[in-house]
Amino acid sequence: MSAIDEAAREFRRLPGIGPRTAIRLVYHLLRSPPGQARQLAGSIIEMIERVRSCDVCGNFAESAICTICADSRRDRAVVCVVESPFDVRSIDRTGRFPGLFHVLGGVLSPLDGIGPDELRIALLIERVRTSNGELREVILATNSSVEGEATAVYLEQTIRPLGPRVTRLARGLPVGSDLAYVNGSTLAEALSGRREM
Amino acid sequence: MSAIDEAAREFRRLPGIGPRTAIRLVYHLLRSPPGQARQLAGSIIEMIERVRSCDVCGNFAESAICTICADSRRDRAVVCVVESPFDVRSIDRTGRFPGLFHVLGGVLSPLDGIGPDELRIALLIERVRTSNGELREVILATNSSVEGEATAVYLEQTIRPLGPRVTRLARGLPVGSDLAYVNGSTLAEALSGRREM
Numbered sequence: 001m002s003a004i005d006e007a008a009r010e011f012r013r014l015p016g017i018g019p020r021t022a023i024r025l026v027y028h029l030l031r032s033p034p035g036q037a038r039q040l041a042g043s044i045i046e047m048i049e050r051v052r053s054c055d056v057c058g059n060f061a062e063s064a065i066c067t068i069c070a071d072s073r074r075d076r077a078v079v080c081v082v083e084s085p086f087d088v089r090s091i092d093r094t095g096r097f098p099g100l101f102h103v104l105g106g107v108l109s110p111l112d113g114i115g116p117d118e119l120r121i122a123l124l125i126e127r128v129r130t131s132n133g134e135l136r137e138v139i140l141a142t143n144s145s146v147e148g149e150a151t152a153v154y155l156e157q158t159i160r161p162l163g164p165r166v167t168r169l170a171r172g173l174p175v176g177s178d179l180a181y182v183n184g185s186t187l188a189e190a191l192s193g194r195r196e197m
Numbered sequence: 198m199s200a201i202d203e204a205a206r207e208f209r210r211l212p213g214i215g216p217r218t219a220i221r222l223v224y225h226l227l228r229s230p231p232g233q234a235r236q237l238a239g240s241i242i243e244m245i246e247r248v249r250s251c252d253v254c255g256n257f258a259e260s261a262i263c264t265i266c267a268d269s270r271r272d273r274a275v276v277c278v279v280e281s282p283f284d285v286r287s288i289d290r291t292g293r294f295p296g297l298f299h300v301l302g303g304v305l306s307p308l309d310g311i312g313p314d315e316l317r318i319a320l321l322i323e324r325v326r327t328s329n330g331e332l333r334e335v336i337l338a339t340n341s342s343v344e345g346e347a348t349a350v351y352l353e354q355t356i357r358p359l360g361p362r363v364t365r366l367a368r369g370l371p372v373g374s375d376l377a378y379v380n381g382s383t384l385a386e387a388l389s390g391r392r393e394m
Contacts, residue, residue: 016218
């Protein structure tokens with residue numbers, strides 16, 4: 001296989017990159033100054049060598065503790081539980097959540113052999129237990145999929161007895177959405193969760 | 198800047214990759230086995246180290262002569278002139294062109310300071326001259342942009358006096374197109390270039 005096809009094959013393994021896009025990217029790199037391709041390759045190596053899991057929350061980190069856990073201005077009374085580091089980023093970038101995170105590393109999925117021991121659930125329970133009541137609210141922000149909901153129900157039953165409030169992200173109409181295009185279950189959730197204006 | 202943001206910035210320099218896609222790619226690599234990221238980085242380095250320009254046609258090659266120029270089954274009587282190596286690939290993959298290629302490396306664009314000397318035009322003229330009449334047709338396959346057309350006109354005037362037929366790719370309706378969505382100039386070209394059925 002030629003070096004060009006080899007590189008295109010590696011690009012094609014990335015999500016959302018089909019054969020045509022892969023070739024376009026590869027040809028772009030070949031036409032650019034060689035420094036650009038070297039910088040891309042170097043930054044990928046540098047990243048996988050430097051990035052690890054935060055010992056506390058499981059988010060991506062470049063030292064033992066991630067920047068969020070290490071930030072003394074964050075509110076340690078609220079922990080938001082998410083499936084992946086990408087969700088941490090999405091929620092953090094809203095600028096509306098002052099608390100900490102806990103990354104599960106997936107969702108319960110018995111058919112795929114993923115039970116509580118395969119996720120970072122024991123570490124979450126330990127965080128709640130060792131907080132001595134400082135941790136007052138656990139927000140369950142798993143996805144709204146069947147597995148995400150089942151995981152939230154399991155966590156709610158496990159954590160509530162330990163003391164903290166357990167909440168779930170609101171379901172309802174996406175901002176800017178048109179009623180005509182919203183599916184029935186979302187509309188039903190929006191109705192049952194309606195709020196006083 | 199964090200190693201993650203650094204890698205995302207490098208991905209963002211690729212065509213068609215915006216900030217959100219860049220972050221998605223980077224997080225995907227971090228979640229995958231480290232071997233995958235290393236292979237991607239390695240294949241990029243390998244590629245830019247191995248790929249060079251074909252001495253004859255200017256296509257990407259992994260030795261002095263590209264695989265197309267080195268293929269003795271190709272018809273040496275016809276040369277298709279294109280702007281970039283990517284165009285070579287597109288035309289070659291149709292499987293309908295048995296001849297050779299010549300890559301200009303761009304198009305004439307006086308405003309950007311790109312004249313005949315900045316393109317591989319002298320090499321094309323030399324190819325025609327040294328073929329001793331073996332080269333019977335030069336197909337001009339520059340893009341249908343203003344610069345592409347101007348370049349084709351310039352090449353036609355330069356090459357025709359040397360002997361070979363000079364042709365241009367047909368303009369007309371794209372296959373599978375709907376007349377209602379085709380622009381007026383394309384329709385006009387399709388009319389003036391109509392053929393007996």
